[in-house]
């Protein structure tokens with residue numbers, strides 16, 4: 001039987017036409033399609049500013065810098081995430097620490113965060129920045145985090161890489177509570193530009209810093225120059241920036257994908273509901289659903305209940321892969337990586353994320369997945385756990 005991948009991009013004929021039009025236009029980089037994609041994204045996410053970048057990793061890096069993170073800063077994130085959520089702090093010379101997850105949501109636990117802040121406050125070691133992650137597309141507890149941020153004086157950078165199109169308290173993710181939010185358009189994510197990302201913020205000052213940092217720290221606009229312009233060729237470097245720009249070709253794909261976000265999101269939600277029903281009688285824990293937020297359903301991650309399943313996660317994983325089912329594991333806790341172990345982190349420090357990792361499996365989920373394929377996934381899982 002054919003292999004079912006865990007994720008697959010959805011590229012339509014309209015997407016292909018949009019990319020071809022961009023390729024045949026006068027600009028492959030920095031044409032009109034970049035501001036167009038940014039405007040569309042900002043409108044859809046009900047936020048004042050959206051800055052496109054070459055990847056979410058690049059976005060996290062310059063968002064940290066724009067938020068003032070540098071040598072000596074302290075940054076905290078969730079261990080249950082992709083490496084980039086922590087690496088971005090280290091790129092800036094900051095130190096990183098983690099806050100364990102809430103096993104119910106698999107997102108950063110607000111209780112653990114509050115406890116750790118209280119201790120850090122007594123030791124004068126409060127973080128400058130906290131990076132919550134909307135794991136699998138389920139928004140983190142941002143309202144509660146905002147209350148803590150205002151009380152303890154840290155800033156919030158939301159890693160919304162999984163959460164394009166998710167909703168939190170009736171508003172799109174990226175529109176409020178966080179100082180800035182970062183989205184990923186990597187091919188496996190909810191919408192794609194092959195590689196790419198977006199940073200959203202409501203602060204004009206952050207928007208300006210992000211635009212400077214993504215393009216060499218360079219400006220051309222007369223009203224932004226520090227020196228007097230000697231002529232129309234003139235440009236100025238004002239800070240140390242990077243080349244983290246998205247191309248016009250990618251932006252064409254992004255805008256075209258964004259037009260179908262609601263449709264693709266609807267399909268993902270429907271598939272998630274079907275999984276919920278199909279998995280009812282198996283010894284697995286299904287993803288949490290919370291009444292005040294809607295997941296983007298980037299992933300459908302379950303946990304094998306090892307007390308009632310005869311097989312370990314490793315065995316279940318192997319049996320499913322052998323049966324042609326592209327299961328995956330999200331995530332190996334970041335602090336357990338050899339690189340992070342060398343920074344002094346060790347097993348047992350963030351037990352909820354470690355326990356979750358021991359039992360986690362992500363099932364295939366993408367808009368073109370069929371009910372028949374889902375039934376095959378669940379039937380194979382049913383045999384594997386017995």
Ligand SMILES: *Cc1c(COP(=O)(O)O)cnc(C)c1O
Nearest residue numbers: 055056057082084161184185186
């Ligand atoms: C995918 C991902 C990233 C990195 O995204 P890129 O666009 O590939 O750089 C960062 N954080 C999380 C949580 C992700 O899943």
